[in-house]
Amino acid sequence: MTGTNSYPPTSVAVEMAEAGNPSARLSPTQISAFRKCGLRYWFSYLLGWREPPTPALAAGTIVHDTLEGLYRLPAPDRSFENAWSIMGNVGKELLLKPEYEHLGRGANRDDVRKRADLALTGYFELEKPSEIDVAIVDIETDVDAELNGVLFHGRLDRRTRKPIDRVTDYKTGKKPSGVPLDDYVQQVLFYAAAINSGSDPGVEEVELLFLPDKQAVRRPVYPAAITRVTEVLIQTRTEIDAAMQSGQWIAQPSRLCNYCPFKPVCPTQQKTAPIPGSAASQNLLSQTGLQRKVSASATEITDPDFLPLELSE
Numbered sequence: 001m002t003g004t005n006s007y008p009p010t011s012v013a014v015e016m017a018e019a020g021n022p023s024a025r026l027s028p029t030q031i032s033a034f035r036k037c038g039l040r041y042w043f044s045y046l047l048g049w050r051e052p053p054t055p056a057l058a059a060g061t062i063v064h065d066t067l068e069g070l071y072r073l074p075a076p077d078r079s080f081e082n083a084w085s086i087m088g089n090v091g092k093e094l095l096l097k098p099e100y101e102h103l104g105r106g107a108n109r110d111d112v113r114k115r116a117d118l119a120l121t122g123y124f125e126l127e128k129p130s131e132i133d134v135a136i137v138d139i140e141t142d143v144d145a146e147l148n149g150v151l152f153h154g155r156l157d158r159r160t161r162k163p164i165d166r167v168t169d170y171k172t173g174k175k176p177s178g179v180p181l182d183d184y185v186q187q188v189l190f191y192a193a194a195i196n197s198g199s200d201p202g203v204e205e206v207e208l209l210f211l212p213d214k215q216a217v218r219r220p221v222y223p224a225a226i227t228r229v230t231e232v233l234i235q236t237r238t239e240i241d242a243a244m245q246s247g248q249w250i251a252q253p254s255r256l257c258n259y260c261p262f263k264p265v266c267p268t269q270q271k272t273a274p275i276p277g278s279a280a281s282q283n284l285l286s287q288t289g290l291q292r293k294v295s296a297s298a299t300e301i302t303d304p305d306f307l308p309l310e311l312s313e
């Protein structure tokens with residue numbers, strides 16, 4: 001496990017009866033979630049527990065959809081005014097959905113709007129979209145690949161091919177200060193590894209755009225970086241499959257436990273916690289306001305819509 005580790009990892013036995021099967025395809029979000037804490041991944045992806053959407057998640061979805069809509073316009077029409085208009089429509093539509101309904105009123109609505117405004121304004125200070133040469137097929141594109149026998153699936157934000165072949169990931173949350181960006185960079189490098197494994201000429205650079213901070217972070221795509229993320233993909237697949245076989249998942253206590261919705265039932269945090277996956281544990285989780293989104297019969301669980309802030313942006 002990697003990331004903001006503070007304490008030794010702990011192997012936790014779980015009850016598997018209620019759990020679905022892991023996805024056959026791994027996405028960057030899943031890999032990141034598993035590597036931060038395997039037990040949290042299990043609660044989230046295998047048991048299907050979800051948090052209600054946060055203002056940060058809603059704002060992130062709105063801004064991503066807005067930029068997608070903007071880049072579907074002819075280059076001269078990609079103005080701030082048009083982006084603003086798209087965002088108004090996208091925001092209204094999203095907040096009318098039942099699962100986002102609690103964010104459509106009062107302080108929550110203001111929070112969503114403030115975050116989305118900040119990100120969109122920051123974006124226009126970072127780039128001039130009318131000058132970005134991008135094909136429609138390179139916007140919000142599904143990327144599928146098999147790397148050394150392991151299936152990968154993701155959806156990239158944007159790929160531009162001139163003047164350099166570059167994959168871009170929009171970040172609508174603040175850039176973390178004082179911590180390495182390894183996890184963020186790794187997530188976007190997975191796309192480069194997947195694309196470059198095909199007959200495609202190949203991605204030369206990855207880019208993170210931290211919109212509220214108006215900062216771009218770029219890294220070259222060296223063969224060594226591709227090898228490294230491919231190894232992480234394979235290792236993650238191996239570890240997930242082994243945990244499924246053994247019923248033992250690695251919990252990684254860290255500062256992120258303070259933001260973890262499963263802290264009330266996590267054996268590393270509560271001495272009297274019931275066995276994860278047991279009826280007692282499931283009952284406790286349902287009392288915390290979490291929702292269970294998938295049935296136990298699910299055979300492939302896609303990325304959660306409701307991942308907490310620090311895992312979802």
Ligand code: SF4
Pocket residue numbers: 037038039040251252253254256257260261262263266267268269
């Ligand atoms: S509380 Fe910490 S150790 Fe427990 S599942 Fe959450 S992140 Fe993992």
